[in-house]
Structure formats: structure tokens, C-alpha cells
Amino acid sequence: MGNPLTAGLAQNLIPQPCTLVIFGGAGDLSARKLLPALYNLSLDGVLPTNFAVVGFARNELDDSTFRAFARDGIERFSRRPLDEAHWADYSRSLFYVTGSFTDAQAYVELKRRLEKIDSEFGIPGNRVFYLSIPPSLIATCVEQLKANGFVADPGEGPISRVIVEKPIGRDLATARAINATLARTFDESQTFRIDHYLGKETVQNILVLRFANSVLEPLWNAKYVDHVQLTVAEEEGVGLRAGYYEEAGALRDMVQNHILQVLAMIAMEPPWSLDPENVRDAKLNVLRCLRPLTAGDIDKQVVRAQYGPGYHHGEEVPGYRREEGVRRDSTTETYVALKVFIDNWRWAGVPFYIRTGKRMPKRVSEAAIYFKPVPEILFNTNRDAPLEPNVLTLRIQPDEGFSLRLSSKLPGPKVRIYPVKMDFHYGATFGDSSPEAYERLLLDVMAGDATLFMRRDAVEAAWAWMMGVLDAWESSRTRYLPEYPTGDWSPVEADRLIEADGRKWRTL
């Protein structure tokens, strides 16, 4: 049985004929995510009939070695195995142009190849430019695209779209600068800022769960919700990405984008239609209602920490400051916990607890909605052992699905109450493996549907809110962060943050 939810939110995704040009096509993201995602879309038969991929980077490849590079990526990272017959056909649509992004001549060659591919594949000049490159090169690339006549205004002539990867800046000022650079060449309707979390089934399903079921929405507010916990835990340490991570840290890497996006979907008002702008307006309104964190709040509402040494899968591993490529006096956080409030009518006074970190006991992302306890009468009279509250858990990864914890009577003559779970797993219910987030998102760009992409104002609103924390950290001149042992859920400081409110982090 196919997965009926893979159709996602939009009713009719019709990708337009186009060439996808991957800037940085010979890079890591291209090999691990983009090329395998495109291959899976091709297996599903959902790519446009007239379609080609062009890798563009300085690595010395040609069409045939790029195809070998793509094949290797697919063999290692694809959701489904490589099918020889399909590959023989599909691989003919993959091409490569060698060149430096700073070299105007390379764009002349790129254009020549694209025009040739257009005529061979019957593509009417439509192009999607995927900037799978370091953020420092975005300005150069988009300026060259403009200068070399690659970009048509929306509504005039062939389609031109650009996809930008995170990070969009490292603070509000740099995010605004990147957005301004993009806006000089591409209209906002042509700009797709990707956040792969939004391509995950469970994240899309938050809206379906909330607005396609009558039992939840009446409870979805401060009257019935006690608090919400958002967790993104990674098992791995910083690995080979120390260069990037040292400049980012957990707050920028996870909270600014993925977690705030999920929070916005959980907290948003019902949009009046599924039109991309309506959905994105509703999310933006949540970000605008985040209560600013002032310097005085930071100590009480934010905890940052670094992982210490320990054992990972039986192997001794160093603490963060001892990792290769990390400064010995680094104050980059590998863990952050926050208590945030959304100051609007629906969520007044409901804390949203957020935590994310590396080297946690397991890789898991979930959102848990804790409902208020029942009154202390009938079955809930024992203050020393109160009933467990109802909790709705949305599991984003792995094992996507959701569950609802209810209280039930244990069988027998006595009234003994036990928490039970109503549990839904995508895999078990719908059989098929869910598509990778990049599959869904690439298809959306080809169809011109921006619902699951971050709009400029939302990116800047998220940064604007986060600047309160970043500025306070910057001026505190802290020299040491608390440590948590590798394989632990949290530093004690984070436990205190939530326990001060009489609550506890979920055990996952």
C-alpha cells in the first residue's frame, strides 16, 4: 500500500519541466541527500518528463565521472536500492560543468551547456538553481547568475527559482544581508529557503493532526495544555564539522531554524486556507509573539553546556573542547535548553521547553504536548502519587508517528490506574518507507509550492528573537560552560530549569 500522507499538504503537485542546476554538485550534501532524493523521485515516476540535472563546481569532473559520483551516493545513501535498468535510463539526464563560482567564463560555459540540454530534452529554459555551497559564496553566485542573464522575472518567460540552504546568516544582521543579496536577483516568490525538517512527514502531519481531527483543536490552548516539550537529540558529536559548528553552536544550528519552525506549526492559529502565504503568515505570527528574552531572563530561562568525554558505542571519545578543530577555550554550546512563552491569547502562560544537544543517549526528535492534570478528586486524590497527565507525543525522527498517553484501570477488583499509550507508527500503518524530506521539498520547488519553505520575514523574525540570547551570551564573557557527560540527557542546570516549575524533562 502506498503512503497516502506522502501527498502532503498541497493537493496537486505538478512539477514543471526544468533543469536543476546544483551549485556544489560534487559536494557532500549533493552526494548524501540531493542526488539520492532525485533518484528516488525518478523511481517514483514523479519527476517532470522533461528534466535534467547539472552539477556545477570546481572539482574536475565530466558527465561520466559525475554520473559515477551520483551512483556512488545513491548506492550509499538512497532510501531504495539502485535498480540497474532504471539507472541506465535515468543517468542519461545527469550532466556536469567544471568551473569556479567566481569565474565569469564558467557561467558562459554553464549557459552554453544548459541551452544544449534544453534543446535535447525539450526543456523550455526553466531552471532551478540549488545553492549547495558555503553561505559566503551565495552573493557571488547570485550576482553572477544575474550578470550573465540566467534569471527571468517571475511571470515573464521561463521559470527561474533559487534554493538556499541553511544557515541563513549567523545573526540578524548577516541574515538580512543574505536575504537582501538574494532579493536583488530573485523575487521572494522565486526564493526557496530550505529547512529539511519541514519536509518530514510528521512535521507536515502536525497540521493534518490539528486541523483534520475534531477532538484535538478544542483542547489546543492555554486552558487545557499545561506545557509543551520540544526535543532534538543527536547521538553524534561534532565529527568532521568542527569548523562549521564552532561558529554556530546548538542555538544557531538547531533552534533558530528547525525547532522554531516546529514550534510555529504546533502553536499557529488555523490558517484560513492552505495557500502557501496563509500558512506562512500563520507561522510568522507565532514567531512575532515569542516573548523577548532579556539579559535578566537568560540565567533563569536558558542553559547552555558542552559535552564532556565519555564512551560512545564502547569507544572512548573526547569532550567537545578536545575535539579536532575545536578551540581549547571554546564556549560554543553543544547543548541548549530554553523556556519560552508565546504571548498571545491561545498560549498565554504556557511554557514551551526546548532542548537540543549532541552526544545524547540516542537520536530522537519529538514534540510532546502535556495536558493539564485532572482535578484532585475521584481517582487523583493521592498528592504523593498524582495521576500521570495525558501527553500527546509527535515523533519526528526516527520511527515517525504519534502517541497519546491516557490513564486506564488495571484489570482486577481494585481500582488501580495505569498509564497506557495509543500509538501510531507510520511504518507499521502505511507500510511504505516515508520519502526523505529532500524528495518532498525538491518536488515542491519544481511545482512552485513554497508552503514548506521559510519566508524571508520568518527567518528574520526568528533571528530577531534569538538576538536577545546571543547578545546576552556575547556580553557575559563566560569562559567555561557546564559540561554534561557524553551519553547523558542533560546537564543538571537544565534539570533545574524545568524542575523549578515542578515539571520534569521527558525520559526518551
Ligand SMILES: NC(=O)c1ccc[n+]([C@@H]2O[C@H](COP(=O)([O-])OP(=O)(O)OC[C@H]3O[C@@H](n4cnc5c(N)ncnc54)[C@H](OP(=O)(O)O)[C@@H]3O)[C@@H](O)[C@H]2O)c1
Ligand atoms: N552536508 C550536509 O549534510 C549539510 C547539511 C545541512 C546544510 N548543509 C549546507 O549545504 C551547503 C553545502 O554543504 P556541503 O556539506 O555539501 O559542502 P561541501 O561538501 O564543501 O560542497 C561544496 C561544493 O562546492 C564546491 N566549491 C566550493 N567553493 C567553490 C568555488 N569557489 N567554486 C566552485 N566550486 C566551489 C566544493 O568544491 P571543493 O570540494 O573543491 O571544496 C564542493 O564541491 C552548505 O551551505 C551547508 O551549510 C549541508
